[in-house]
Amino acid sequence: MEQMKKYSKDKELGAxxxxxxxxxxxxxxxxxxxxxxxxxxxxxxxxxxxxxxSKGAYLTEENGSFVIDIYGNVDYGVSxxxxxxxLQNKIKEQLLFSCELVISQVNVHxxxxxxxxxxxxxxxxxxxx
Numbered sequence: 001m002e003q004m005k006k007y008s009k010d011k012e013l014g015a016x017x018x019x020x021x022x023x024x025x026x027x028x029x030x031x032x033x034x035x036x037x038x039x040x041x042x043x044x045x046x047x048x049x050x051x052x053x054s055k056g057a058y059l060t061e062e063n064g065s066f067v068i069d070i071y072g073n074v075d076y077g078v079s080x081x082x083x084x085x086x087l088q089n090k091i092k093e094q095l096l097f098s099c100e101l102v103i104s105q106v107n108v109h110x111x112x113x114x115x116x117x118x119x120x121x122x123x124x125x126x127x128x129x
Contacts, residue, residue: 018101026099056072057069
């Protein structure tokens with residue numbers, strides 16, 4: 001998206017412009033705070049030489065409405081539909097609160113399941129108690 005629309009509550013006071021990168025950063029920060037989800041920055045765009053995704057989030061405008069695509073990994077055992085719904089609600093809510101921006105869609109792209117980290121067990125040598 002090249003330019004954001006200008007938002008203003010009172011036109012006499014002036015316009016408020018929010019850069020798309022700011023919106024992407026907010027969405028990425030929100031996603032990083034969801035337990036079990038890990039945003040992956042720059043996954044697809046850096047492969048094709050484009051600009052790096054901001055914390056795994058990418059903002060586009062389609063037919064006058066805004067769409068966020070969020071890319072990341074999830075922990076093994078996490079319910080993907082539940083975490084996706086949580087991400088969608090939290091990102092929409094935060095962007096409405098902080099930017100007064102209505103997001104029509106939040107698309108969650110899960111790229112990898114992260115294995116459970118196993119605790120290291122202490123190994124004893126023969127003869128140790």
